[in-house]
Amino acid sequence: MIVRVSLNEAQARLPELVKGLASGDEVLITDGDEPVARLVGQGRRTDRMRQPGSAKGKLRILVEDDAHLDDFKDYMP
Numbered sequence: 001m002i003v004r005v006s007l008n009e010a011q012a013r014l015p016e017l018v019k020g021l022a023s024g025d026e027v028l029i030t031d032g033d034e035p036v037a038r039l040v041g042q043g044r045r046t047d048r049m050r051q052p053g054s055a056k057g058k059l060r061i062l063v064e065d066d067a068h069l070d071d072f073k074d075y076m077p
Helices: 007-019 067-075
Strands: 002-006 026-031 034-040
Touching: 002 007, 007 026, 007 034
Parallel strands: 002 026
Antiparallel strands: 026 034
16 A cells, blocks of 8 residues: 655654555655655564474485585585
8 A cells, every 4th residue: 555645744754654564655745746765564573482393394305315515515614
């Protein structure tokens, strides 16, 4: 969703405009009829502590072999 606001309105309501942004929403700030800036909602980060073993069972190895490592011999100690 794109919302157009004037520069004066944006100055008066900036905290409200920023808090109301959802991921992908836009606020187009205009000076007269000319666009001068755009606020884009980035979504909220959910910083969670990493949990050891949380990806267990999500990767399945079909073939176990070391042949693919031959291409990297020059880089390995």
